Amino acid sequence: MAKLGPVKYLTIHCAATPEGRDVQSREIIAWDKAKFGMISYHWIVLLSGAKIRCLQDTELGAHVGKHNTGNIGICYVGGVNSKLSPKDTRTPQQKVALKQLVDEYKRQYPGIIVRGHRDWPNVNKACPSFDVATEL
Numbered sequence: 001m002a003k004l005g006p007v008k009y010l011t012i013h014c015a016a017t018p019e020g021r022d023v024q025s026r027e028i029i030a031w032d033k034a035k036f037g038m039i040s041y042h043w044i045v046l047l048s049g050a051k052i053r054c055l056q057d058t059e060l061g062a063h064v065g066k067h068n069t070g071n072i073g074i075c076y077v078g079g080v081n082s083k084l085s086p087k088d089t090r091t092p093q094q095k096v097a098l099k100q101l102v103d104e105y106k107r108q109y110p111g112i113i114v115r116g117h118r119d120w121p122n123v124n125k126a127c128p129s130f131d132v133a134t135e136l
Contacts, residue, residue: 011073045077
């Protein structure tokens with residue numbers, strides 16, 4: 001497995017799954033392996049707020065094109081409405097879990113830069129369907 005390098009960034013993603021659809025981490029991992037040939041995220045946050053570790057912090061994921069080195073990826077289940085349009089679908093439990101993860105990384109890596117996927121240059125996506133800068 002490729003090495004992540006020094007941690008500098010934390011990127012929040014959504015799985016782009018319809019609101020309320022109870023997708024499990026194994027499904028997201030299977031999609032990512034089929035599309036990218038590897039696991040994308042270090043963490044997946046389920047509707048219940050459960051935090052599922054998928055990669056160790058030393059392992060490289062595939063979650064922001066050309067910007068994965070030194071970048072931890074966290075994905076929450078949801079992010080679109082029933083018509084697959086972007087929508088902040090985070091459950092109260094997911095909001096708590098995401099905040100906990102971000103706070104843990106800020107403590108562990110002072111100066112870490114936290115972004116939404118859409119906040120990276122040349123990314124034309126609404127992911128994670130909320131404003132990370134004002135909410136996390």
